[in-house]
Amino acid sequence: MNQVISAPNAPAAVGPYSHAVQAGNTLYLSGQLGLNPATGTLPDGVEAQAHQSMKNIGGVLAAAGMDYADVVKTTVFLADINDFAAINAIYAQYFKGACPARSCVQAGALPKGALFEMEAVAVKG
Secondary structure, eight states: OEEEEOOTTSOOOSSSOOSEEEETTEEEEEEEEOOOTTTOOOOSSHHHHHHHHHHHHHHHHHHTTOOGGGEEEEEEEESOGGGHHHHHHHHHHHSOSSOOEEEEEEOSOOGGGOSEEEEEEEEOO
C-alpha cells in the first residue's frame, strides 16, 4: 500500500501534491524548490536556493526514515543552464561516494520564479 509522506521541516506544497509517496521500499519525492520552510520565501541566488532545496529534500527523506545515501535518481531543473557548474559543486556536498543517476535540464520557468528545483527517487534497503 502506498504511504503519503509529509515532512514537518519541509515547506508546504505550492499545489495539490504530497512531499513524497512511498510505494514499498521506493520513495518518490516531489520537486523541492529552495523555499525556506519557516518563511515560505526563496533566498536570493541560485546557490542559496540549491542549498535550501537540498535541505528540503533531506527533510523529506528523514520523514520517511531515509537519507541522501538512499537516493538512486534525481532530476534537477534550472532556470539557467549556465548555473550547471555552480550547481554541481553544491550537489557534490550532499551526495558523496556513489552518486545517484541524474538528469539536469533548463526549465522554461519554475514556480514562484525559482532558479532551482530538484525531485528524487530513493530506495530503502
